[in-house]
Amino acid sequence: MSVLSVLPRPIVAAPMAGGPSTPALAAAVSAAGGLGFLAAGMISADRLAADVAEVRTRTDRPFGVNVFLPDVNGGAVDEAAVRAYAERLAPEARRHGVTLGEPVGGDDAYPEKLAALLADPVPVVSFVFGLPDRAAVAALRERGTEVWATVTSPDAASEAVGLGVDAVVVQGTEAGGHRGGLPDDDDYGLLSLLRLVAARCDRPLVAAGGIADGAGVAAVLTAGAAAAQLGTAFLRCPEAGTSPMHRAAVASTAPTALTRAFTGKRARGVVNDFLRRHDGSAPVGYPQVLHLTRPLLAAAKGSGDASVANLWAGQAHALATETPAGELVDELTAGARAALTAAVERSGAWG
Secondary structure: OOHHHHOOOOEEEOOOOOOOOOHHHHHHHHHOOOEEEEEOOOOOHHHHHHHHHHHHHHOOOOEEEEEEOOOOOOOOOOHHHHHHHHHHHHHHHHHOOOOOOOOOOOOOOHHHHHHHHHHOOOOEEEEEOOOOOHHHHHHHHHOOOEEEEEEOOHHHHHHHHHOOOOEEEEEOOOOOEEOOOOOOOOOOOHHHHHHHHHOOOOOOEEEEOOOOOHHHHHHHHHOOOOEEEEOHHHOOOOOOOOOHHHHHHHHOOOOEEEEOOOOOOOEEEEOOHHHHHHHHHOOOOOOHHHHHHHHHHHHHHHHOOOOOOOOEOOOOHHHOOOOOHHHHHHHHHHHHHHHHHHHHHHHHHHO
């Protein structure tokens, strides 16, 4: 029996690497009847193991771990373009008193993290930045772990099903943070993508992108999703590791945009001066650009400089509230139920 089929609440907390996703947040969502997630991206395998252990001390409910797949660009990175971008950013770095990082590649310790998850299985493992290979899917499933794949196009959903995944996370362009699929330039809105994937996919679907309240949850459930995955909606929860500067940006009504300026891979965040200045010049190159900008972004975060820091957020970020995660799961579920009931009542006028 799948995790989704026994969830008391159809709410999944999206994994948010870089700080916002914490063991406390994942455990609170799971304990409330949803499915909490840990973000394994940009941390060590040892840190991941510690986070998994901490979640288990906080709840006995199912939870998930999200893993970044390596080689996002398939090796196709224009090194000259990355060097030119480094020259462009050098004055920014000097103003903040830091040296830009080395624009190296890397696999985000993927083999070590996969080995850790095989040695100490968790209920769900999801993947982003492409699709896992068939051997990884089979090995995880043999250990009782459900495998979810994140897609941003109908073709990718079909490919994921062919690999034997248990569920498909359908991410619309409204979502905050990095695009979860490859290539990263697909621009399907969530509702249209969800319906297209549902027409050709026989796996449970988890809808992600721009969902921030109960009515949004109801909309994707009606459109064929088994659950709604929300990230930005949880950024202001006290259990989240979101910085004060990031919380303030999420609470604002500022617009968002997709950009490669911060990491070399398209990601949606609140528009700020750094994004405006460098979006048009940023090359394709993850994780090279991420390693390049990391010291600068860390300095901006440390000083609270919201004009430079990456402020990931989905299009509906202004709907996020400062609510404990468990209460938010309750509110989202009640709001979805009320929205569905209201829709049924309105449909009575159709005859």
